[in-house]
Amino acid sequence: MTDYMVTGLVKKRGEVAGEIASLHDRINQLVKDLDHIDGTLRIVAPDMPVESIRPKMFRPPSDWSKRGQMSRIVLNILRQAKEPLTSREIAAQLILERGMAMDDKLLRLMTKRCGVALRIQRDKGLAVSTEGNGFHLLWVIVR
Structure with a gap:
């Protein structure tokens, strides 16, 4: 050898x-x-x-994202958007891009996750939010 x-x-x-x-x-x-x-x-x-007392096994949900994947997809959706989007609209697009079955529960969950990812990106200076109609924020990417 x-x-x-x-x-x-x-x-x-x-x-x-x-x-x-x-x-x-x-x-x-x-x-x-x-x-x-x-x-x-x-x-x-x-x-x-x-x-x-039975042990609980940890099972990640099927909609779990790998580290950083959510932010990359959200920023990519914003880059391709022609107008500002709400986190719900971004979440709906994300669900479509990932090929997941659309339902209300998943849409609510992904809307929350998109909101978190967007706030992190706003703190980094990569995205900006503006007030939309009602309590919704409209998001755009910093160019």
Whole structure:
């Protein structure tokens, strides 16, 4: 074998072993935390069977975005817009572009997420909001 291959494998093994050690430490801390929670539950609710509490698994929603993806899509929609848009209009366009099934619940959720992304972009100086009709803000990209 060549020296650079051995060096690379040694380096990679060290990284994996370090990650495993880190995860073991994290698991040990979580076990301690769980023991403390169980002890507290036994004090405040002695009749509750603590072992019967089922663990909750974390499942990201299907409409979850990767880091920065929401802002990129929102800014792209604003770049292509010919006139200022509300966060609801941007959210509707975003849902269409991502090929998701449009419903009221998803539209409300995406409108909130677009609003957050737009406010962040406004704070960075990349987008500007103006008052529209009613309480709606109209958004444009800074050119």
